[in-house]
Amino acid sequence: MAVKRTRRPRGSLTPDVILEAAEAVAEQGFEALSMRAVAARLEAVPMALYNHFATKEQLVAALLDRVLFRFEPPPATDDWIEDLRAFANAHRRLLAAHAWAVAPIFTNPSPGLASVRIGELALAILVRGGLSNADAVAAFSGMLALNYGWASFTAARDLDPGGPSHDVAAMLRALPAEAFPLTVATADAWGTYGSDRDYAFALGRFLDGLRAAASDATI
Amino acid sequence: MAVKRTRRPRGSLTPDVILEAAEAVAEQGFEALSMRAVAARLEAVPMALYNHFATKEQLVAALLDRVLFRFEPPPATDDWIEDLRAFANAHRRLLAAHAWAVAPIFTNPSPGLASVRIGELALAILVRGGLSNADAVAAFSGMLALNYGWASFTAARDLDPGGPSHDVAAMLRALPAEAFPLTVATADAWGTYGSDRDYAFALGRFLDGLRAAASDATI
DNA sequence: ACCTGAACACCGTTCAAGT
């Protein structure tokens, strides 16, 4: 009674079709993304994928670039700092919406076209603010680093709800207060570790400093 | 002529000995760290490790905690912002000195004791600066995120010298200037992407904003 | 209690073969 596998039609496997399947698999956790799992979802044999991507690494790079191309820049206003804030928030939301992608993007800092596009859009805001080329690159790097680091805090929780990082407040409260007085005292605040409010605070301080530096330079 | 494997003496395998070997393996690249490779280095059989660590995940968690315990806080001065700057720099140097550990720490936000210790030390500085508990946690989160994100930029290069991220400047210069004018114009600045100078700029703006916020609150 | 050996269910990928 075994169902005889039908042979896949000739042109039915394209990079797009493969990436679509790969993303569906990755959404169940990036570690679940294997060439064999993607092939199985397409009812193809693992080796069929290798006609379209030379290695798994290249398939993953293409997949991540595809995700990053979904970034939509907020409309510009006349306040470059507010534009930068909106930009950073939109970028962080993109990462949060693809929690499975955060770790591999972090590990694989692929200089793909989608990353270049995001950089170009950010530089436009920073240069408009009066920053030098060198400072604009440094400022964009800082914003990216903040977002990737922050996304790792939240991605870990989103990907593993109920995991060890879930009731961090309870764990910290149970520590010896003699050794870690401030940690125990701030246990409640740690419960919202990685929250939107905390992100707004951190990003806000960075933008405050950036605005001050830019106005110093232009006076 | 095959050398007969001698049986390992009874107490010769301890968690410390295993972690020592694991770190030596991981230094050749974290993806090279397998239970089998660690066992081979100890001239033991893979299953021997399971008497000391229940899973690979637990072994890795212990290994990362061990690395983070090497953090040495700089001595305190009477300027909390300068103390925070020195703290952030020391933390980033620790990550840079263990480039192989950056990705797994990022993926595995283990609330291990070493992380708690680092947090306690940072909070001491922030509370001394007059920040509320909630703001201190947010500020420390921001500094951590910045450092982990930044470390990912440099770790990728350090772990794969001569890799695709090596001559990023040349790659960016080759892009169509109509589509990416600012990227092409800043190609030289991107060549030093992730540099100490750029980090100092990004951290500096964050600390400027933090100082301003703290003095506002205490007036 | 701790170390071993064989086995199981996975990987990515090579290589030769089909159509």
Place this chain on the structure above:
DNA sequence: ACCTGAACACCGTTCAAGT
């Protein structure tokens, strides 16, 4: 040109056996 099948050299881990 693209899809297939079998095989190779790896994984983490279970389970039963040694000492």
